[in-house]
Amino acid sequence: MAERSGPSRILALVLIGLGAFLVVAAILIPTYTVSALAKTPLDLEVTTVSTGEGSVLERTSLAAGRVVVDQNVPIVSQRFVTVEEPSDADIITVQAGTTLRRTDKQADTGLLSATVDRVTLDRKSSMPVESPIGTIQVAGDKPAEEVAHTGLQYKFPFDAEQKSYPYFDINTRQSQDIDFVEATEINGTPVYKYQQTIAPVDLSTVANLPTNKVTLPADTWGVEGGAEPVTMTRWYENTRTLWVEPETGVIVKGDEELHQYYAREAGQPEVDVLKTGLTFDENTVEYQIQQAKEGKDQLSLFGRTVPIVAGILGVISLIAGVFLLLRGGNGGHRQPARADNALRPNPAGGAAPAPSSNRDWTTDRTEEIPRTNLNKE
DSSP: OGGGHHHHHHHHHHHHHHHHHHHHHHHHHHHHHHHHHSSOOTTOEEEEEEEEEEEEEOHHHHHHTSOOEEEEEEEEEEEEEEEESSOOSSEEEEEEEEEEEETTSOGGGGEEEEEEEEEEEETTTOOBOSSSOOEEEESSSSOOEEOOOOSBOSOOOTTOOSSOEEEEETTTTEEEEEEEEEEEEETTEEEEEEEEEEEEEEGGGTOOOGGGEEEEEHHHHTSSSTTSEEEEEEEEEEEEEEEEETTTTEEEEEEEEEEEEEESSTTOOSEEEEEEEEEEOHHHHHHHHHHHHHHHHHHHIIIIIHHHHHHHHHHHHHHHHHHHHHHHHHHTTOOOOOOTTSOOBOTTSSBOOOOGGGOOTTSOOGGGSOOOOOOOO
């Protein structure tokens, strides 16, 4: 038994060391690994499609001398988001190309607007960083303009809260609060619902585009005044609703009630330019839900599952190691058992016979008794 105490002690110490390592790992993994995972991935590549229908100004009608607004027009908005440089461990630069078109017309005749938005974000908070400054380019010959982005856009922060966040609107080039409305579900996925209402904004004060302030005869506008010139300003309103998976910050669904119109006063539409409701189509919603689930699973794996398993195995290893160590310590002080059958010295010389208790009395011992001659002559 003494010879076994060495290997047993080594095994016990190995188990105790392994158990301590696993317990420490169970404590540290959620702190460091999850923190590293809770960042917007650098391989981000997302296409979202929103559909709807509404009224659209026939853009060639103004030049033709008579305003025509088409009704019940099918409309689709498509946005393609990719990652650009600079991007690193802390920041990510995203570029979003967005087109809005009417699908009842082909090619460029159906294009209503196109923009390219570029912004550098903090990978954890999803908020824009001060440098480099963002840019916005509107379809046309003009280069991209530098525009300071000051709110969320394409993603919410990890562990989104039930509160208001600043949200950047690309049309007004400003941020205003998007407010928490309720906790609900979409296709079985828990989400937070947020909503933002944008009051009428004069787009001529946002971007210097010829279509944002137009002077035409009153007859062309379809208002009183005959040939008298009337200047109309293009206004923009919107009610934006977003459904966000809170753990990952993924926007699962988006809805916008857009209204752009020409008017001489805010809130008094005279000619609709665009009036439509646009909502993520079902394929986009399902894709976004899948992205959110994959992110949640990864966070759950390293935030809960791995630490729990490591902690349980660590405790088991510690208990087994301590048990072996204590058992080996007690066994090391035992005296070897005496062999009852061992030969003991005999004072008369030779070996002493085995004790009587161990002798075999079944064999014939008559030869050991001296013979006596009974037949005397």
